[in-house]
Amino acid sequence: MDEPTTVLVADDNSVVRSVLREMLHGQGPLSVVGEAGDGERALELASTLRPDVTLLDHRMPRRDGLSVIASISAHSRVLMLTRTVDEDVVLAAIRAGAAGYLVHGQFGPAELRQAIQAVAGGEAHLSPTAARVLVSSVRRAPEPRTADRHGLSRREREVMELIAGGLSNGAIANRLVVAVKTVENHVNRVFAKLGARTRDEATAIWRGPRRRA
Incomplete structure (x- = not known):
């Protein structure tokens, strides 16, 4: 008999963990071997249990999902399972080592099980929104070097323009x-990179060099 695919569920919402557990319970060769309510605990369990796949949320206490993807990936394949559809988060997750990205509301029990098996087998699995983000990122033409002079990401530049x-x-x-809250996080990063303290100061720094270029 084939060994079951082992799964670690990491989400700070106990209701979500319960729902995911129910979705996977008794569904063939799948076995939930552990649960974590924060990123630090997820990393601890991944290193000790070494599950085939870790279902990982983005926003969690102690350490968020993005900050532990690379470390967890040393012990388990990571399938992001979150409500976050922000482009920077999707790209950061994939770059950090996530093998898949599912968005709540865009999958059912059957697709979740399919995604877990695909990721466990070394394949990738993306929700439509995450797939569009990746396609858009690949297709996007290289931007002028001056656009990166402050080290802002594409989304941060978009926020700064607004x-x-x-x-x-x-x-x-x-x-x-x-x-x-996502916008507030972008604004804080933009201000830090520009060395600005106010919106007017950030705008002056952002606009000034362009007019001289």
């Missing part, structure tokens, strides 16, 4: 269809 256009964080969130 800041320069006078939009509030809430308005930016609506424009980009992301959470306000």
Whole structure:
């Protein structure tokens, strides 16, 4: 008899963990061998249990999902399972070593099981939104070097342009269809990279060199 594919479930929401466990219970060669409610515990269990696949959420306490992907990947294949569809997060997860990326609401029990088996077998599996992000990233033409002079990512440059256009964080969130908290995180990173303390100062730094170029 074939050995079951072992799975570690890592999500800070106990209800989500319970639902995932139910979705996988009694479904052929799949076995949930552990659960974690934060990134630090997920890494600990991955290193000791060495599951075939770790279902990993993005936003978790102690350590978030992105920060432990590379380390967990040394012991287990990582399948991101999250509500986050922000382009920077999707790309960062794949670059860090995630073998798959599923978005809540875009898969059912059958696809989850298929994704786990695919990832366990060395393949990749992406939700439609994550797949579009990757395709868009690959197809995007190289940008002028001046666009990267401050070290901003594509999404951070997009946020900075909207800041320069006078939009509030809430308005930016609506424009980009992301959470306000996500925008706040982008703004904090933008200000740090620009060395700015206010929106006006950031705009002056961002716009000034372009006019002189």
